[in-house]
Ligand SMILES: *[C@@H]1O[C@H](CO)[C@@H](O)[C@H](O)[C@H]1NC(C)=O
Ligand SMILES: *[C@@H]1O[C@H](CO)[C@@H](O)[C@H](O)[C@H]1NC(C)=O
């Protein structure tokens with residue numbers, strides 16, 4: 001197949017399809033920004049109105065769903081008939097109304113009866129608030145519910161299978177070029193109410209019994225529990241009844257109607273489209289191992305919940321999140337569960353194992369015991385993220401996940417948490433948008449980091465004992481942080497005092513160490529990267545550990561210090577080899593040192609074996625130096641001088657910290673200093689490149705070494721390393737000539753990227769054709785990464801058209817776009833494309849807000865005032881087309897651009913002095929070699 005620009009008629013057809021499919025739910029056009037406004041500016045109702053009160057509680061739901069995946073007489077395609085009966089009761093006197101949630105459904109009839117005798121309860125007209133999605137059923141004047149009496153709420157309704165990956169939604173896969181439709185669910189956080197009326201808050205636990213009336217034999221059905229009975233209902237349909245679930249939250253209900261097949265063994269089954277069955281073996285084997293490991297670790301076997309005799313994990317082609325922990329029916333993006341060793345990278349394999357571990361961990365932390373409300377989402381997600389690393393490590397000890405955790409979780413949590421806009425882990429939320437927004441790096445990463453901090457404080461075995469008690473005591477209940485603290489405190493009376501402040505205060509401290517004659521003085525102050533002179537006086541209980549030589553890094557049990565200033569006495573303080581605080585970065589804070597101490601650390605890093613400094617503390621030093629420089633605490637010149645040690649670094653964790661820091665820095669390097677920066681990059685990566693070499697992983701190398709190679713090759717090739725580029729292009733040409741012999745998966749990213757960057761349109765079309773014909777989601781992602789390296793306007797516009805088209809699924813669009821703009825040289829081309837084709841982009845993504853977000857992501861990387869001016873002129877000319885929300889959003893993006901530019905201007909001298917000194921000094925030879933490549937790379941004119 002050959003790719004062409006989408007014609008205008010095709011585009012119109014696409015818009016028409018989108019319009020038709022929404023006609024039943026909403027009259028809003030797909031381009032109406034309101035419809036897709038995910039993050040509302042202002043809640044439109046009183047905050048309390050978004051919450052249900054606790055007058056009436058559900059105890060059981062009987063739900064019957066009859067989906068129409070194609071139109072039938074009197075039935076539109078992608079709708080379903082629903083019938084839901086909810087048993088409720090109240091313990092209060094005088095309850096005169098019932099409130100619950102519904103969304104995007106049309107109720108055809110409803111009633112309230114007393115269960116014991118079917119007596120109808122007289123009610124008034126129902127009231128629906130479309131903003132809060134709360135349905136209020138007022139009882140007739142003078143009528144109240146009897147306390148402790150069961151009532152039955154019955155609803156008959158028509159629901160919609162939307163294509164936005166929420167509620168009971170539609171998805172498809174291609175078979176011989178034809179779409180095969182299926183239905184799947186995603187209810188977290190507030191979307192169960194689209195499939196059935198419900199008390200859609202996690203604390204309202206109830207049992208559920210589901211029946212699905214579906215077409216047979218085309219479709220199979222799956223839900224949380226096993227099938228109890230399936231009987232023919234009418235011609236061509238079957239009514240399938242599932243077992244009653246345990247008492248659980250509405251957001252954990254799930255069902256799938258799809259022509260799937262199953263690969264199963266023991267108590268585990270992997271569900272996938274038939275053509276992907278030969279990609280399911282790994283997740284089946286790994287899933288079985290992970291479930292066993294977690295069963296033992298938590299000491300509360302999954303199957304001890306009687307309703308859950310088996311676990312199903314399903315691969316869904318369209319999926320909004322990465323995966324979802326529905327009790328007994330876990331759902332995943334295909335790329336997070338389908339694997340083949342000959343087609344997926346080592347990192348993709350690790351991603352699959354860790355995502356499975358995350359979702360299995362949720363079967364306890366989330367499903368069995370559930371956060372009471374989304375303000376304490378971290379009680380679900382912090383534990384699941386923790387298990388992603390530490391439970392997977394039980395099964396894959398050679399992957400060094402404990403080390404990866406530090407850079408990927410501790411350091412990335414600190415990024416968001418160093419902004420004034422951050423929030424505490426426990427944080428009030430009310431609206432649907434707020435409930436969705438708290439699923440961020442604070443709930444996940446920081447949640448996991450604080451748990452690890454407590455584990456090291458209490459010791460791993462005591463921590464585990466306390467967690468086991470917490471799980472047993474709170475099974476089938478909803479939990480608040482106090483439940484966790486109570487359990488921890490029973491095993492260590494200081495646990496709550498030390499832990500709680502980290503969960504209720506925003507941010508984290510910068511700890512400053514100064515040496516004196518009798519020891520080291522330690523002070524703390526909140527770290528806010530953009531406000532170095534702030535006066536925020538928040539204090540944290542600080543877990544202190546330190547090392548002064550190679551032998552002292554292993555014991556990570558801290559002493560907590562609760563004072564603003566603290567002195568660590570040490571008789572021969574001035575004679576230590578170095579002083580490093582926060583061993584293995586267990587404590588969640590950054591450290592700054594006085595000049596003398598930084599000098600000692602620098603000497604150690606530049607000496608044999610890095611002076612014995614632990615690899616995780618090297619990663620910590622790298623991340624701290626980049627960020628302390630950014631935050632105006634350490635001069636860039638000093639930071640970059642110390643970081644010269646990276647030339648000799650050969651471990652993954654410090655390198656990963658380095659590429660994160662360098663990515664941010666590269667976006668703030670003055671455009672005229674980019675040649676110098678390139679010399680610097682090629683110089684510090686030179687030895688690492690020679691260490692990893694451009695080659696497939698050897699069977700015996702450490703797993704993290706393979707990951708390190710991927711990073712090093714990517715940076716080397718991106719910055720024009722000649723040998724890297726040559727090797728990558730040669731391998732791409734080889735593949736182009738003989739596609740039946742594939743590129744080694746762990747080299748694909750760099751080979752595809754460099755092959756496309758240096759290649760012709762024919763190469764581009766060749767790889768795109770591989771994308772279209774690939775049966776593997778992981779491979780499609782690698783190809784999108786490669787295609788993002790295209791370097792001409794023509795190819796970049798084809799790519800942008802493809803992203804706007806159906807060929808790139810909604811779930812992949814924003815990543816695919818990021819792959820393009822991560823290459824600086826694409827920015828003017830992308831900007832031009834968006835200005836010319838904003839209508840295509842808006843239609844393909846559903847609204848003009850996506851045009852705004854595309855411009856804003858571009859502006860965050862841009863270094864050209866003239867390009868900024870074109871964007872600014874464009875939004876003024878097209879204000880009406882963009883709409884107010886998109887216009888305002890890009891205006892903000894333009895302000896951000898100015899802020900970034902000021903940052904660059906303020907720091908330029910320090911950085912360029914360092915880069916020039918380096919280019920003129922020791923690195924002269926490098927300069928001669930790379931100057932030619934560099935001048936080729938600098939493609940864009942008039943940048944600042
Ligand atoms: C996996 O199955 C698909 C569809 O049945 C088939 O096209 C493909 O060649 C298989 N892959 C391998 C490596 O066997
Ligand atoms: C959140 O953390 C992930 C790693 O878990 C990181 O890739 C991402 O950039 C972080 N996001 C923000 C906004 O800091």
Ligand SMILES: [Zn+2]
Pocket residue numbers: 325358362380381384
């Ligand atoms: Zn999760």
